Amino acid sequence: MPRSDHSSDSSSSASYDSDEDYRLAQKEWNESLEELQQLALVLLLPWVGKYFGRKCSYWLYDRYTRVGLGKSFFMGEKPLAWTFFSR
Numbered sequence: 001m002p003r004s005d006h007s008s009d010s011s012s013s014a015s016y017d018s019d020e021d022y023r024l025a026q027k028e029w030n031e032s033l034e035e036l037q038q039l040a041l042v043l044l045l046p047w048v049g050k051y052f053g054r055k056c057s058y059w060l061y062d063r064y065t066r067v068g069l070g071k072s073f074f075m076g077e078k079p080l081a082w083t084f085f086s087r
Contacts, residue, residue, distance in 0.1 A: 067073050 063073060067077055
């Protein structure tokens with residue numbers, strides 16, 4: 001009879017060890033995911049910012065060469081319909 005008590009103790013301690021191992025593995029997994037997120041932010045965010053910054057600057061320079069730096073640059077060009085009605 002004492003043997004069965006001993007086996008139940010070992011199974012409960014084995015269960016505890018596996019739960020503890022699971023928690024430790026889950027914690028390490030979460031830390032790894034956080035590191036990957038930080039790495040992605042450090043590498044991708046500057047690249048994306050550079051890409052969209054250049055796109056925006058090319059678009060603004062093209063607009064400047066077409067309409068100049070007047071009111072139409074900031075407010076927009078007049079639509080074609082306005083030119084017909086203003087005559």
